[in-house]
Amino acid sequence: MAKEKMTGAQAVVRALEMEGVDWLFGMPGGTILPIYDAIFSSEKLKHVLVRHEQVGGHAAEGYAHATGKVGVCMGTSGPGSTNLVTAIADAYMDSVPLVAITANVSRPLIGTDAFQEADITGITMPITKHNFLVTDPNDIPRTMKEAFYLAPTGRPGPVHVDFPKDVIQADMEFEYPETVHIPGYMPAIKEQPRLAEAASLIRSAQRPCVYLGGGVRAGSAFSEVFEFCELLGAPVVTTLHGKGAFPETHPLCLRMFGMHGSRYANYTIQDSDLIVALGARFDDRVTGKLSTFAPEAKIVHLDVDPAEISKLVTATVPLVGDLKTLLPRLTEEVRSAFAARGKPDLSAWWRRVEEWRQRHPLRVKQDGEKYILPQTAVVRIWEKSQGKDTVVTTGVGEHQMWAAQFWQVSRPREFITSGGLGTMGFCLPSAIGIQLARPESLVIGIDGDGSFQMTLQDLATAVDLHLPIKIFILNNLFLGMVRQWQELFYDRRFSETPLSDCPDFVKLAEAYRCLGLRARTLEELDSVIDQALAHQGGPCIVDIRVKRQEKVYPMVPAGAPLNDMIGGE
Numbered sequence: 001m002a003k004e005k006m007t008g009a010q011a012v013v014r015a016l017e018m019e020g021v022d023w024l025f026g027m028p029g030g031t032i033l034p035i036y037d038a039i040f041s042s043e044k045l046k047h048v049l050v051r052h053e054q055v056g057g058h059a060a061e062g063y064a065h066a067t068g069k070v071g072v073c074m075g076t077s078g079p080g081s082t083n084l085v086t087a088i089a090d091a092y093m094d095s096v097p098l099v100a101i102t103a104n105v106s107r108p109l110i111g112t113d114a115f116q117e118a119d120i121t122g123i124t125m126p127i128t129k130h131n132f133l134v135t136d137p138n139d140i141p142r143t144m145k146e147a148f149y150l151a152p153t154g155r156p157g158p159v160h161v162d163f164p165k166d167v168i169q170a171d172m173e174f175e176y177p178e179t180v181h182i183p184g185y186m187p188a189i190k191e192q193p194r195l196a197e198a199a200s201l202i203r204s205a206q207r208p209c210v211y212l213g214g215g216v217r218a219g220s221a222f223s224e225v226f227e228f229c230e231l232l233g234a235p236v237v238t239t240l241h242g243k244g245a246f247p248e249t250h251p252l253c254l255r256m257f258g259m260h261g262s263r264y265a266n267y268t269i270q271d272s273d274l275i276v277a278l279g280a281r282f283d284d285r286v287t288g289k290l291s292t293f294a295p296e297a298k299i300v301h302l303d304v305d306p307a308e309i310s311k312l313v314t315a316t317v318p319l320v321g322d323l324k325t326l327l328p329r330l331t332e333e334v335r336s337a338f339a340a341r342g343k344p345d346l347s348a349w350w351r352r353v354e355e356w357r358q359r360h361p362l363r364v365k366q367d368g369e370k371y372i373l374p375q376t377a378v379v380r381i382w383e384k385s386q387g388k389d390t391v392v393t394t395g396v397g398e399h400q401m402w403a404a405q406f407w408q409v410s411r412p413r414e415f416i417t418s419g420g421l422g423t424m425g426f427c428l429p430s431a432i433g434i435q436l437a438r439p440e441s442l443v444i445g446i447d448g449d450g451s452f453q454m455t456l457q458d459l460a461t462a463v464d465l466h467l468p469i470k471i472f473i474l475n476n477l478f479l480g481m482v483r484q485w486q487e488l489f490y491d492r493r494f495s496e497t498p499l500s501d502c503p504d505f506v507k508l509a510e511a512y513r514c515l516g517l518r519a520r521t522l523e524e525l526d527s528v529i530d531q532a533l534a535h536q537g538g539p540c541i542v543d544i545r546v547k548r549q550e551k552v553y554p555m556v557p558a559g560a561p562l563n564d565m566i567g568g569e
């Protein structure tokens with residue numbers, strides 16, 4: 001194919017088109033103007049103008065979470081690029097495939113403190129899988145190809161590409177590479193000699209447990225995981241990001257474990273003699289005090305990222321590779337072991353697990369309670385959206401944990417949240433990206449009054465796009481999760497956590513020309529949820545006034561052993 005002459009900016013846009021990008025999210029500015037000018041001529045790219053670049057980043061994350069494809073966000077130099085930093089860090093912590101594009105000042109100005117100059121590649125280096133400062137316009141096609149290869153392969157993550165303005169203004173010759181060759185980057189590891197050893201441990205275990213993390217979603221290995229879990233017949237526990245990796249309504253599933261996991265899930269993993277960890281990283285929010293974590297358990301750890309193996313918990317059998325290809329091989333190995341030596345009898349183990357499950361269920365104690373409990377709100381919204389193709393996203397705080405505890409996920413990619421970084425303000429932006437990616441789905445946000453106020457200006461974006469997202473604010477007039485810690489561990493000294501009854505979220509919704517609803521009583525709750533779910537043609541904001549002091553239980557205090565929970569009896 002002959003090389004085509006064009007500007008660097010046109011080359012960036014052409015590369016985005018060739019990568020099959022449909023939606024991208026950002027805001028223009030002086031430095032990135034050449035790219036926006038080229039976007040103006042593109043018939044394939046659909047650009048969403050956000051009101052804050054962080055929102056563009058989270059919207060791109062929402063899009064990526066919901067589809068498994070790469071999300072794309074953009075910002076101009078200086079503040080436009082630094083506004084993207086939180087979203088890039090969020091994507092890094094949660095292994096979300098993201099390409100972030102920024103412009104920078106022209107090459108001769110770099111390092112001179114020029115207007116709107118920021119060393120953004122310096123800033124994003126520790127929070128990206130890889131980043132590029134493109135200094136030659138002819139490098140644009142190769143760099144873009146590499147960015148879109150690096151972001152979704154291996155352990156997915158964000159890649160950042162920064163273009164000095166004179167590089168995108170310059171003429172260049174465009175030829176898009178067909179293949180990528182990045183020395184030292186080999187995400188697929190083929191040889192796995194220890195599958196038999198893993199299968200043998202699984203065959204011999206008397207109290208096995210499968211621990212599913214966000215890697216199942218990142219690796220799109222849902223059916224492979226389902227087959228493996230059903231073959232084992234062992235209890236399955238998940239992390240926050242593991243929700244959706246296996247149906248929570250399935251009898252094998254003990255749902256989420258960790259700091260706010262169910263008691264029965266925590267007791268089970270803590271008491272197991274073998275943990276099969278799939279796409280998981282033994283984060284402190286799930287292990288509790290590391291030295292006391294599952295003391296009798298051997299560990300089979302399968303992950304695509306070798307850096308995660310034995311980082312925190314030593315693997316008895318490490319298995320490095322892509323879940324989607326490697327796990328079926330382990331499944332076959334286990335099947336052979338079962339065929340040769342018989343399937344293990346887990347009935348005594350299950351009796352114990354069932355006793356915990358019966359004795360310590362996750363319960364909502366609404367009876368006799370005058371105020372709406374936040375858990376009740378989650379359960380009612382969940383019940384009323386059953387049978388629909390629903391995706392739920394959240395902010396960060398207590399409401400996020402109640403959503404995690406009570407929103408029972410039955411399908412992959414149904415529960416999307418900011419886990420690793422815990423970014424307040426994630427809900428509305430991610431809902432925008434999810435709804436664009438999945439126009440037919442019912443997109444529900446469970447948000448907090450504090451979190452919602454971090455990015456609410458982008459209601460304007462959702463209104464412009466007529467997105468029928470429904471954001472339910474569990475309004476406790478507090479920065480609730482921090483208040484909870486103050487109540488439990490800081491002698492009830494509520495320093496800077498009460499929020500005022502301001503703004504009026506219903507009026508705010510109206511100011512943004514969308515539907516605003518409020519529920520103060522249980523009677524109002526049902527009708528308000530019905531109205532919200534029926535509403536089409538634009539966003540709907542629901543202010544649910546919940547019992548202010550309600551806390552998330554059970555809770556493993558930070559640094560305590562996993563079975564040392566308070567509350568939730």
Ligand SMILES: Cc1ncc(C[n+]2csc(CCOP(=O)(O)OP(=O)(O)O)c2C)c(N)n1
Nearest residue numbers: 397398399422424448449450451479480481
């Ligand atoms: C950007 C950001 N700033 C601060 C925090 C610390 N933080 C964690 S939860 C929380 C309170 C969240 O309040 P709200 O959104 O109202 O939810 P609630 O806990 O009340 O359900 C805060 C301040 C955070 N996670 N993210």
